Amino acid sequence: MSLLRTPPTRRHARRTAGTFVALATIVALTACSTPAASPGVDEDTVTIGTHTPLTGPAAAGYSSISAAASAYFDYLNDNGGIHGRSIEYVVKDDAYNPATTQTVVRELVQEHQVLAVVNGLGTPTHSAVLDYLNENGVPDLFVASGSPSWDQPETYPWTFAFNADYITEGKVLAHHAQQTHGDDAVYCVLGQDDDFGIDFAAGLTTVLDELASTQTYAVSNQDVTAQIGAMQAAGCTVNFLATVNGFTALALGTAAKMGYRAQWLTSSSGGDYPTLLGYLGEENGPALLEGLVSTNYLPFSDDDPWVELFRRVNDEYNGGAPFTGNTIFGMSVAYTFAEALARAGEDPTRESLVEALKSGDVVGNGILPLGFGADSHRAFGGVGITTVTGGVQDYVGEVWTTDNGDGEVVPYDGEAVALENEGIPQS
């Protein structure tokens, strides 16, 4: 019993002191060896992360995006990485559930100590971590959603958008439809019953004033017969779709079954030809999709050098997975991050990464350069129009730019961003 009350011996005390000195030395040495001392950056790797659905019902539509991005990072790493560091992309599955998103993003920031969260996917999911990332000063780059919320530099200085926003898409599609079909057409819209549908319809009505029928769908009900029937009954001839790919396919398929013919124009989020063909089948798909109008802002044509590079990377680093709009999207995000990292200096920090984007030097790989600047976190200020002709989806006509307020839709007279140095960004 006396053992407990025995005071520490001198030898014991000396040993304790020695331990402290040793520890302090280790800490000091560690601090010296990494002068950058930024989270996620060490001697030879840069760690970044994302949240995306890999399981659950939403996985079908989106799980290929992070796989494509990872493949592009592997390609970069095999070619020397950025400033000699390879990029490690930690992909966390949130099953498109905002509560899970909160957990996995905290894991990324606190456990994996990521430099940045890149391409977090989804409006409801990402909204759940928007405040957390900004309060903690974690760069929140290239959110995979067309919500205009990501472009609020005053409120969310660390968040940067990637998709062309739904309002812009709506305005450009409406402008295109008006030019093509004139005032005699009956314009209608079918939209998802959330921000996506609401923002897109807002864009449409800025240009078209009035829509003859506005229909909505909920993702929980894969039957859109009632909505398509209403559009048919209203005599709609030109229909806009703010739908994800699965529901674009359902809308076109349902209309065809009902013997209802109309011109369909869809947001880029639901207008990817290979994906739609997957839903509709090789047999009926091509006939249903012929003439479908959509938008895009990324390199897209089969003979585009970017697309050729992405196909090569997809074959070599992604096991030859089906090459869809998601593949191009994921690889474009990866390229854009690499470009930002290259411009963030030899020893990048969270601050220098965001500064690089705010400088406006990061242009990406789109059909128009990225619009990032000191007071804009909006990625694409415009989109191009695509159509399906003879089973091939490609750009037609000009690229159109506009704001997400009530400004005019005007043609963009510059060039697309050219591919340089095999898609490996130089500082």
Add this chain to the structure above:
Amino acid sequence: MDRFVFLLGTGLARGTLFALFALALVLIWRSTRIVNFAAGAMAIVGVYVGVAVTGLTGSYWLGLLATVLAGGLVGLVVERGLLRFASARSPLSGVILAIGLVIVLQSLLGIAFGQQHTPVRAPFDDRPVQVGGVPLLSPYDVFVVVVALGLMAALRLLFVRTTLGLQLRAAAFEPEVSRLLGVRVARMRTVGWVLAAAAASLAAMLAVPKELGLNPHAADMLFVYAFTVAVVGGLDSPGGALLGGLTVGVVMSLVTGYLGATLTPVAVLALLVVVLLVRPSGLFAAAEARRA
């Protein structure tokens, strides 16, 4: 009026599918007093087998047969291999095992076949017949209605007219007494699971061509709505499942058509709450005395 008729037709077509799946839930409830939360995921396993068989043989009907057989087999394996070990003391342990099973099955299907939707074609024309300019039911919808009615009649015969049906019911209502009287209760439970799983696979196979396509989650929403249908109709009443299915289908269609899709899930939930408040045993449940 045209619009109302159109929405009614759409709702009936949709409701029949719910009813068919709800029948499977009723079946398992009548023979084991368990609500099978894994019914959707188990059914989809059968559908994957059926679609593979159709792909190999080119015959839809062989595929449909394979779906039903595979579904039954899944029921057998799940009951004998897993749920038999659920604690009899608390109904919750069966529910939790079933939810775990959902996660495992959906992940395995995802790993094996991928998450993408595979289009599945209907064996009949799925274009609605126009009556006076209003699109009504399609030949395929009529086929689904016929299958649902046929299955219901067959189940009624089984439960009311056969010794096996009597044993199934006895084993579910009074397992102890039945055992004393020589009914092999454990075997009856297995038979109940096999029948229910086969019926659920059949329902899912018929539903898939009307939706996005085959994917590990293809029966998720079908299960949710069918569960509502079964509760609305009365968990132990096959006739209730059919009427409940049609009710839910028509309510969804009318609400979507007149009030907007956002309110549809709310309307289904409201219907569920009202039924549970006013008639907790379900609108079409059997008389009180039958509920042991």
